[in-house]
Amino acid sequence: MSILEVDGLKKIYTTRFGGNRVQALSNVSFLIEEGEYVAVMGESGSGKTTLLNILAALDKPTEGRVRLDGKDLSQIKEKDMAAFRRDNLGFVFQEFNLLDTFTLEDNIYLPLVLAGMDYTEMRKRLMKIAFELGITDILKKYPYEVSGGQKQRAAVARAVITYPRIILADEPTGALDSRATDELLRLFGEINKSGQTIIMVTHSIKAASHAKRVLFIRDGEVYHQLYRGEYTEAQQYQRVSDTLTMLTTGGERK
Amino acid sequence: MNIAFYFKLARTGTKKNGRLYLPYLLTCMGMVAMCYIISFLSVSETLKMMRGGDTMQVFMSMGFGVMCFFSAIFLYYTNSFLMRRRKKEFGLYNILGMGKRNIALLLLCEGLTSAAVSIIGGLFFGILFSKFAELGMLKIMGAGADFSFSVGLIPICKTISLFAVIFALIYLDAVRQTSLTDPIGLLRSESAGEKPPKANWLAALLGAGLLGGAYYMSLTIEDPVAAIFIFFVAVLMVIAATYLLFMAGSVTMCRLLQKNKRYYYRTNHFVSISSMAFRMKRNGAGLASICILCTMVLVMISSTVCLYLGFEDSLRRRYPRNIGVDFFMENVGELSDQSTEKLREIILEVCRDHDESPQDTLNYRAAAFAGFLGNGRVLPVPSDDMDYELFRQAQIYIIPLSDYNRLMGKSETLGDGEAIICSTNEMAYDEAYVSLGQIKLDVVKKADRFIADGDDAMQIIPSFYIFVGDFERVVSDIMAQGEGWDGSYLKWMYGFDLDCQPQKQIEIYKDMVQRLKAESSLVSIESAANERDSFYALYGGLFFLGILLGITFVFAAVLIIYYKQVSEGYEDRSRFDIMRKVGMSRKDIKKSVNSQVLTVFFLPILTAGIHLAFAFPIVRKLLLIFSLTDTVLLVKVTLACYIAFALFYIVIYRLTSYSYFSVVSKTDTSV
Numbered sequence: 017m018s019i020l021e022v023d024g025l026k027k028i029y030t031t032r033f034g035g036n037r038v039q040a041l042s043n044v045s046f047l048i049e050e051g052e053y054v055a056v057m058g059e060s061g062s063g064k065t066t067l068l069n070i071l072a073a074l075d076k077p078t079e080g081r082v083r084l085d086g087k088d089l090s091q092i093k094e095k096d097m098a099a100f101r102r103d104n105l106g107f108v109f110q111e112f113n114l115l116d117t118f119t120l121e122d123n124i125y126l127p128l129v130l131a132g133m134d135y136t137e138m139r140k141r142l143m144k145i146a147f148e149l150g151i152t153d154i155l156k157k158y159p160y161e162v163s164g165g166q167k168q169r170a171a172v173a174r175a176v177i178t179y180p181r182i183i184l185a186d187e188p189t190g191a192l193d194s195r196a197t198d199e200l201l202r203l204f205g206e207i208n209k210s211g212q213t214i215i216m217v218t219h220s221i222k223a224a225s226h227a228k229r230v231l232f233i234r235d236g237e238v239y240h241q242l243y244r245g246e247y248t249e250a251q252q253y254q255r256v257s258d259t260l261t262m263l264t265t266g267g268e269r270k
Numbered sequence: 271m272n273i274a275f276y277f278k279l280a281r282t283g284t285k286k287n288g289r290l291y292l293p294y295l296l297t298c299m300g301m302v303a304m305c306y307i308i309s310f311l312s313v314s315e316t317l318k319m320m321r322g323g324d325t326m327q328v329f330m331s332m333g334f335g336v337m338c339f340f341s342a343i344f345l346y347y348t349n350s351f352l353m354r355r356r357k358k359e360f361g362l363y364n365i366l367g368m369g370k371r372n373i374a375l376l377l378l379c380e381g382l383t384s385a386a387v388s389i390i391g392g393l394f395f396g397i398l399f400s401k402f403a404e405l406g407m408l409k410i411m412g413a414g415a416d417f418s419f420s421v422g423l424i425p426i427c428k429t430i431s432l433f434a435v436i437f438a439l440i441y442l443d444a445v446r447q448t449s450l451t452d453p454i455g456l457l458r459s460e461s462a463g464e465k466p467p468k469a470n471w472l473a474a475l476l477g478a479g480l481l482g483g484a485y486y487m488s489l490t491i492e493d494p495v496a497a498i499f500i501f502f503v504a505v506l507m508v509i510a511a512t513y514l515l516f517m518a519g520s521v522t523m524c525r526l527l528q529k530n531k532r533y534y535y536r537t538n539h540f541v542s543i544s545s546m547a548f549r550m551k552r553n554g555a556g557l558a559s560i561c562i563l564c565t566m567v568l569v570m571i572s573s574t575v576c577l578y579l580g581f582e583d584s585l586r587r588r589y590p591r592n593i594g595v596d597f598f599m600e601n602v603g604e605l606s607d608q609s610t611e612k613l614r615e616i617i618l619e620v621c622r623d624h625d626e627s628p629q630d631t632l633n634y635r636a637a638a639f640a641g642f643l644g645n646g647r648v649l650p651v652p653s654d655d656m657d658y659e660l661f662r663q664a665q666i667y668i669i670p671l672s673d674y675n676r677l678m679g680k681s682e683t684l685g686d687g688e689a690i691i692c693s694t695n696e697m698a699y700d701e702a703y704v705s706l707g708q709i710k711l712d713v714v715k716k717a718d719r720f721i722a723d724g725d726d727a728m729q730i731i732p733s734f735y736i737f738v739g740d741f742e743r744v745v746s747d748i749m750a751q752g753e754g755w756d757g758s759y760l761k762w763m764y765g766f767d768l769d770c771q772p773q774k775q776i777e778i779y780k781d782m783v784q785r786l787k788a789e790s791s792l793v794s795i796e797s798a799a800n801e802r803d804s805f806y807a808l809y810g811g812l813f814f815l816g817i818l819l820g821i822t823f824v825f826a827a828v829l830i831i832y833y834k835q836v837s838e839g840y841e842d843r844s845r846f847d848i849m850r851k852v853g854m855s856r857k858d859i860k861k862s863v864n865s866q867v868l869t870v871f872f873l874p875i876l877t878a879g880i881h882l883a884f885a886f887p888i889v890r891k892l893l894l895i896f897s898l899t900d901t902v903l904l905v906k907v908t909l910a911c912y913i914a915f916a917l918f919y920i921v922i923y924r925l926t927s928y929s930y931f932s933v934v935s936k937t938d939t940s941v
Binding site: 072074095097098099101102105107109113114115116117118122125126127129130131132135138174 | 532544545847848849
């Protein structure tokens, strides 16, 4: 069974006084299997972020439904939503979204503390993950004291420490230089290899070509998808690039 | 670029920051108005003509001095807050091609505009309300209302020049701030990576030590004269300690809690403690200022209200009878019944002339001198071997036992060399004897009180009464010793109440002065009714000034609170967002933010309460100087003031927290 089923999503924003209606998503459906690594691509304004917000249950669709492990997100009560998000989803953001009042260590602990976990158990998890992500030395530092790449690794640690069902990443490489980008994509690959499902929204062809599958969104619909299969990274890069060119020059739908 | 352009730019800049500028301008106006009113009252002709008006005007002049100092500090503080918010804007102008010189010019236009608006507006309101203030003051002094309206030219000039100087200083500081930073620094200044708060153990301990010391001083102070000096020292210590504790102590506390992993990593504590550390680092100074302002307002209002309410009591204590006559004699022989009888007859005669008769009379004989008391010894003058640690200055009275028995309704008897003693103003006397030079008297009894004497209420040093059986012999023996002992004065006190209107009492008093002065040059006559107005002026003046300054300080506290709420709101907004994404429910966030805001908000008023409680002994001692001894009244008034102030504070909280939440929750509705 698929881990995530997205079925006929539609999202229309209306301005406060009902004037303009903006259709962000018109009809989006796809399935994600356990252990998949999927990149969602599209131009700005194509509805990527709206889609991610709906998957994260931060926003509600106008029509359609999202099921995680067969459970309809719209059926979850508002008061259980925070706990649900905490237990099942991990987030990585473009702007890192680390709290500047916490050390990196405390930032990573945050979801576990909110879940009420025992300190010794938290500590055990952190040590393992921090080692894997190579941030053991900087745990005591504050976000403003470390580089962007290090911040993003801390954010990844925060996302995976709850052992979530899915990791949702929103432009995770957007604010990183090329070396830090390579490093992060390598980490994502490794995390995925260990069986973690990842959905990543991105602009970057390079980031997308690391994923096992790429979904292209245009005008609020899934326009196309590419499986990486046996292609090398370079070949996949070319394929994604071609598809994007086709998308922007307004090629026919496949 | 022409100057009109700058003014236009200044106007839009001010308008865009309306949420911050409007309260600033209003406060400036309030300050200007208050300065004008106080300065107006200090020269008002109407007040000058009143009895005791000059006393009040002296207080008002002092009040104006306080206002000058306070306005300068306070406006400087609020302006630095505004500048912090606006640096980004100036950075942008700088990048867009405006030089430092242009920005200075822009600031000048802004400064001139806001100075003009606040001075003109403030003077308008000041002139408008000065009449009310004058009427209020006349009412407090119990005089009839006078409805003529006047505008003081001197007060206007004084106020304008004061604020011109203040605004000029503020402007220079603003220019200094903008010229010191580079454009990128200006752009970023608001979001500059904030260093994590460090636990400053030294400062925290120093703060705790100072506070403890100040509290100890207040609790152990005995001498009200020394109290004035110690009061100022203690106030300075408390101010320093409050700043240290709020700024360093609170952060250290948070850090300490963070070290305790089991406590810290709990859902309820985790976010609150770490955010509090930052919050306190940023707001420590502001909160300490609020705390100190609150304490000042409370001490000032409660003590002046208490003085005003306890006025009749104090007046009666100072003037135990409506009319009091003191006759001073050359030698003990003149204190005999025969000679005093003659004087009493004159007094009765004057009363008879006015168809009144003395009631509730109070009369006694005494030998009095100011001396030093300690170790069972009384010294008329300080001697070289006197230990100042042990000896206290006191007013010593030697009074015949017969007068004591008669006044207090007792029937004590004393043998030769025996005495009953009584001390006031909380001076304890535990020796078994008292020796005055060569004369040694055994203390057989300690009376707990003697009839209230006006002298005692007037003096801050304690009185020490020695009641002896053979008055004439003891006194002449003492005076015969010379060496300062002969400096004591002998008096016969005769006081009585009159059952008539104050106006008539004053007439009788004047008549009596004439008749008695003719009889003896060594006589002093006091009439409570005659002194009442100047007493009222003194107490009423303090009361009125207390209220005016209290209002000003409250204004200041409100503004600081408001700015704090708004700036916190901007900072919390992004944090609020992240926490929601990481899996904190909206309810939890609201709860956590709310509890932090509440803590931050109510910490100052709670601390002010503690300060007030510890200031209580010292304030009580100080009020003794004003012959206010009613401790129960002081407790009641202080409590009432605190409760009223706390309610007012809650109202401010409600109003300002609305603007806080409106800032914080803005992202909630956005797409």
